[in-house]
Amino acid sequence: MKTFKLIAAAALVSGFLGGVAQAQHAHELAIPPRNEWSFAGPFGKFDKTQLQRGFKVYKEVCANCHSINLLAFRNLGEAGGPGFSQGQVKALASTFKIKDGPNDAGDMFEREGRPADRWPSPFPNKQAAAAANGGALPPDFSVIAKARTYPRDFPWFLVDMFTQYQEHGVDYITALLLGYSDDTHGVEVPAGKYYNTYFPGNIISMPKPLNDGQVEYIKGADGRSQVPETVEQYSKDVSAFLMWAAEPQLEKRKETGFKAIAFLIVLAGLLYFTKKKIWARIEDHHSQA
Amino acid sequence: MSGHSTYVPKSAIGRWFESRLPIMGLIHSSFVVFPNPRNLNYYWTFGGILAFMLVSQILTGVVLAMHYVANVDLAFNSVEHIMRDVNYGWMLRYLHANGASMFFVAVYVHIARGLYYGSYKEPREVLWILGVIIFLLMMATAFMGYVLPWGQMSFWGATVITNLFSALPGVGETIVTYLWGGFSVGNPTLNRFFSLHYLLPFMIAGVVVLHVWALHVPGSNNPAGIEKKTDKDTLPFHPYFTVKDAFAVVCFLIFFCWFAFYIPNYLGHADNYIEANPAVTPSHIVPEWYFLPFYAILRAVPDKLLGVLAMFGSIAILVFLPWLDSSKVRSGSYRPAFQVFFWVFVANAIVLGWLGGKPPEGLYVHASRLCTLYYFAYFIVILPLLGKFERTRPLPASIAEAVLGTSGSASAMAGSVAASPNTKG
Amino acid sequence: MTDVATTAAEHTRRDFLFIATGAAGAVAAASAIWPFVSQMAPDADTIAAGAPVEFDLTPVAEGQIVKLFWRGKLIFVRHRTKTEIKTAVETDVASLRDPEADSVRVKAGKSQWLVVYGNCTHLGCVPLGNDGAFNGWLCPCHGSVFDTSGRIRQGPAPTNLPVPPYEFVSDQKIRIG
Incomplete structure (x- = not known):
């Protein structure tokens, strides 16, 4: 079809222009490797x-x-999440002190956490958080898996539309956690900052947060963890957790989507034949669309 | 909306009511017996798809407004509250956010169909201009809607777009301050954008009524571009076009659901999941994909005022299109030379969209300028001159002949999705 | 304009197609409406916030009425005097509009504590405490009168002030919800 040819040609031209323009960039950002996600x-x-x-x-x-x-x-105990029991959630919440109030005397007070409470912030406010971290504010993690991405150039961003690749954020976070390196590739790293292959600009304020064996995983029957206690595993696991935290309704969304689309395809099929039947009523009908 | 109706209700109550408010007759004459050209292809279903999308957006929007809070301290979290806690909130929000994109996909196909088949030509000039007004209202609505989640792109998009008006000499700064309700984008801005975002869709609905009214005076254009002459040229709207439109709407819904349920953030920006921060501009700020061609035109012009004028001009020029195109032949199907320029125009618009998502540097700028030049040349040079020089193919004697004489437009549907200027930055 | 030669079998098939399409369309419309209805119900956050609240009775003096909230609803906690309890208990239950003995409206052995919802059962206004002919509550909106057990005695309200679910977790502490 003519339409297709022209659009393909336009796409090719733009792709070519893009390639040339890309080559002008002196330093390229490292592309995070893709991981398998359940x-x-x-x-x-x-x-x-x-x-x-x-x-x-x-x-x-x-x-x-x-x-x-x-x-x-x-x-943490809701459907489509980590699946902790109500008891575990209650027990976990009660280990936290939550600031509440004011009470009748006008004073703020601390009480035991309840399941309805939000995860308490490690710092009282943003300024305190920045001050405690050398002036760099540690970003909030609520939706960070959706708030991070990396550029996908032509034609990959089009391919993503069909392959449903939507895990740019988690791939980036995993890569970032694994991206610390002593070899700074000639980048001058100021004191108190660190080199990271995947962080835009390569200089990050956060020191390498994870080390092998740092977090103890639950042991299986043989007395060993089911998965390796390595930085790589930690990074993937925490990224998956952050994806869930950012999109707790993801499972429900995909399930509903499948049902909706499957049903609409059936409906479209029925409508197609209904349409054909109705249009067949025309006496002088030929092969009209 | 075709005026006089011969509709007589069957029941006595119906007749009593009809003699006092002839609304059933209006519906009957406009959407049941209305004679439509029988040769309409699937590009003509996009009007129905757009009507469906407008209703869908208003319904999801009204419901979202029940949970959203238009306050700079609460807006971002209230959207996340919808995503997490409200029953089906995630679905309603993703349908609404992606629905905006789908609305533009459909409107671009609808506009491209009008451009190709000469639907803007006499006697449909007013119909066309009403369409341009709807398009402008849609853009304003979509822009203000994107500000509401109060993410980084919301905030900086609002800042950049409102600052366009500061280019106007003399009054610019004052206008911008009035738009903001302050000295920067802030709480008053968010609040009024919410108010207007709720209002404008109903204004769109109002203009759509006029659009349909104006359509029903001459009736629909058609792929042959010739007017209907006898009853053999037409079919009643119902059931022929109602069922065809329904089929097209459901097909479009499948496309829509793919986005809303499987890749809901594909058309958005990751930066908009970071709460607005007036102290930090995202490193790469781009508007939503449907604005990208116009954004590219804005940046292609090195002068601030001229850039803004070029951008607004690129839409305003559509208003004059009925008088710029000099061809006596309406449909592009019978204009071989026009077809080449038209498809280059479509490709050019897609490339402009792609360029709008690229940083304004190096080759991108040069390419943007070239494409901007072609965009305007198409309207100001090519269409006025082409009609005087081109050789057109002979027109069929009637619509019926166009249908029965050739195998015609049977394959037209296949290209409908490909023709949408669907790009991403 | 059906062809004359069309057979009855084809008719049936066509009718079935139309009915199936119509039915599928109706199902689609109904499923699309459900999320719009469902979103009106209390969201997960609101439900979670309705967790039980504890209230310490120690600071409530005899004769005092304290207001507190559970699930956004107003609750009266009334420390009743001996006289108030006496009149409440001695009232002829059969003569009441909404017959309920005082004993079923308080916890056994804790008859000095009356815990009731604080909105008039007529149309939801907040009645004024220690007021009205029975010295219980008087609703300022339409004149409903409640006694010291929160039971309706006069005026338009149809039922007694309901007792919320609560229990004593200790001698001087209740948990509502």
């Missing part, structure tokens, strides 16, 4: 045990600096 694709589901591991990494490491303001304790 929640990718049309039938994607979170791996509950992975979310639980990721939550442990967040709780023991990340939570010291990074808030996750939109996460309520109750979320």
